[in-house]
Amino acid sequence: ESFKKPEGQMSRARQSVSAEAYGQWNQKKAFTPPSHAKTDDQKDRLKNTLMKSFMFSNLEKHDMETIIMAMEEVKIKAGEKVITEGDDG
Secondary structure, eight states: OTTSOOGGGTTSOOSOOOOOOOBTTBOOOOOOOOOOOOOHHHHHHHHHHHTTSTTTTTOOHHHHHHHHHHOOOOOOOTTOOOOOTTOOO
16 A cells, blocks of 8 residues: 555656666676785674675675675775765765
């Protein structure tokens, strides 16, 4: 019941549908994730942290390993700006 459209919208068609288009000008390419060497301790810390997030907690083992290996550790000094609101990235 909670998923039903309001009665006033039942007879109207959807206004638009959007999806990324692929063609000669926009070729879909195979993605190869980056892989950065890590110690077992680094892998364990990353996995333990990611498992606390609903986005990562149910990943298959292979997918979790892919994500962990794609991460790159960056050392930041205390007080150093890491993210600026509104910047790309």
